[in-house]
Amino acid sequence: MKWRLFITLCVLSVLFCALVYNSSNLKDWNRYQPDTERPNSSAVSLISQSWWSSNGSAKRNESMHFVRISDADFAMVQSNVTESNMTTKNTEMPKCPDTPPELVGPLRIVFDEEFSLEKIAELNPYVEFGGHHRPKECNALQHIAIIIPFRNRDHHLTHWLYYLHPILRRQQGDYGIYIIEQAGKDTFNRAKLLNVGFVEALKDVPYDCFIFSDVDIIPLDDRNLYRCSSQPRHLASAMDKFNFRLPYEGYFGGIVAFTKEQYLKINGFSNSYWGWGTEDDDTYKRVVMSGMKVERPERIIGRTKMIKHERDKGNEVNTKNYDIYNRMKFTKHLDGYQSLKYRLLKVEKMHLYTKVTVDIGKPPS
Numbered sequence: 001m002k003w004r005l006f007i008t009l010c011v012l013s014v015l016f017c018a019l020v021y022n023s024s025n026l027k028d029w030n031r032y033q034p035d036t037e038r039p040n041s042s043a044v045s046l047i048s049q050s051w052w053s054s055n056g057s058a059k060r061n062e063s064m065h066f067v068r069i070s071d072a073d074f075a076m077v078q079s080n081v082t083e084s085n086m087t088t089k090n091t092e093m094p095k096c097p098d099t100p101p102e103l104v105g106p107l108r109i110v111f112d113e114e115f116s117l118e119k120i121a122e123l124n125p126y127v128e129f130g131g132h133h134r135p136k137e138c139n140a141l142q143h144i145a146i147i148i149p150f151r152n153r154d155h156h157l158t159h160w161l162y163y164l165h166p167i168l169r170r171q172q173g174d175y176g177i178y179i180i181e182q183a184g185k186d187t188f189n190r191a192k193l194l195n196v197g198f199v200e201a202l203k204d205v206p207y208d209c210f211i212f213s214d215v216d217i218i219p220l221d222d223r224n225l226y227r228c229s230s231q232p233r234h235l236a237s238a239m240d241k242f243n244f245r246l247p248y249e250g251y252f253g254g255i256v257a258f259t260k261e262q263y264l265k266i267n268g269f270s271n272s273y274w275g276w277g278t279e280d281d282d283t284y285k286r287v288v289m290s291g292m293k294v295e296r297p298e299r300i301i302g303r304t305k306m307i308k309h310e311r312d313k314g315n316e317v318n319t320k321n322y323d324i325y326n327r328m329k330f331t332k333h334l335d336g337y338q339s340l341k342y343r344l345l346k347v348e349k350m351h352l353y354t355k356v357t358v359d360i361g362k363p364p365s
């Protein structure tokens with residue numbers, strides 16, 4: 001009888017221990033969860049990068065999510081992260097504030113004046129070779145790659161650089177500018193160039209935030225922060241050409257921001273939209289289908305100005321794109337970052353930006 005009681009007690013205490021152990025794990029998980037979702041943590045982005053490259057070892061990935069990153073490790077990882085292309089991070093410096101102190105609010109943007117690249121470089125002495133900048137007074141919250149799809153728009157690029165470098169500096173951005181140029185005369189493919197930009201920027205610096213922007217759109221308010229958030233962001237939510245309104249609720253064009261995790265979650269952008277139109281609607285649908293929700297700045301802050309221009313040659317409206325869009329929910333897993341193919345032709349570090357020239361092929365005939 002005594003033995004039976006003893007055994008029962010043993011079993012109960014083992015069960016109790018298991019329960020306590022489990023719940024402490026659970027508590028840990030809850031505690032670390034916000035970190036794994038925090039978009040401005042580049043240590044986390046490293047984890048997800050190694051997860052991405054170590055395909056198939058899902059178990060390792062899971063356990064890595066439980067690794068607590070101490071502040072010291074965090075600083076160490078960050079300095080390693082940026083060593084290759086930027087000056088080593090100062091661990092003594094404070095973190096930058098959420099709201100940069102030097103913002104001025106509404107901006108006057110005009111496109112009549114023309115500046116040379118030399119003049120713009122002179123006006124922005126803090127910009128480092130390749131179009132990099134990091135705040136001197138504090139450690140930036142995110143490492144941001146700005147990706148711009150490009151062909152024959154040097155005039156627009158000059159305006160963009162002239163206005164954006166000072167804005168990004170006031171926003172205390174730790175950023176790099178990547179101009180992704182489609183070589184040749186075949187039909188333009190904006191979204192595919194964005195995918196190329198994601199990959200090529202990561203080869204340069206392990207960024208954790210990606211801003212995909214058209215070359216002809218300038219923010220009218222510097223409080224519209226070029227940063228990532230817990231959800232994908234649409235920064236050009238109130239464009240002048242649409243009377244400072246969204247043309248429709250699912251509009252997701254112009255400028256969008258994704259953390260690396262968010263981008264990977266939607267399998268990047270589609271590579272199939274040749275010519276003008278619909279690729280941004282596809283991206284919006286990917287976001288919604290992945291269970292995320294687009295975040296937008298307040299209308300007054302999200303105002304942007306577009307440089308007026310004729311439609312480019314080689315970027316005509318393509319009505320086939322509507323068919324692709326209608327089928328996208330069946331094909332999005334097959335068409336995106338994972339299926340991206342291109343030929344890298346040239347990487348040039350210019351004074352105010354890095355230019356990547358690529359052959360992305362041509363539309364299927």
Ligand SMILES: [Mn+2]
Binds near residue numbers: 214216306309
């Ligand atoms: Mn345009």
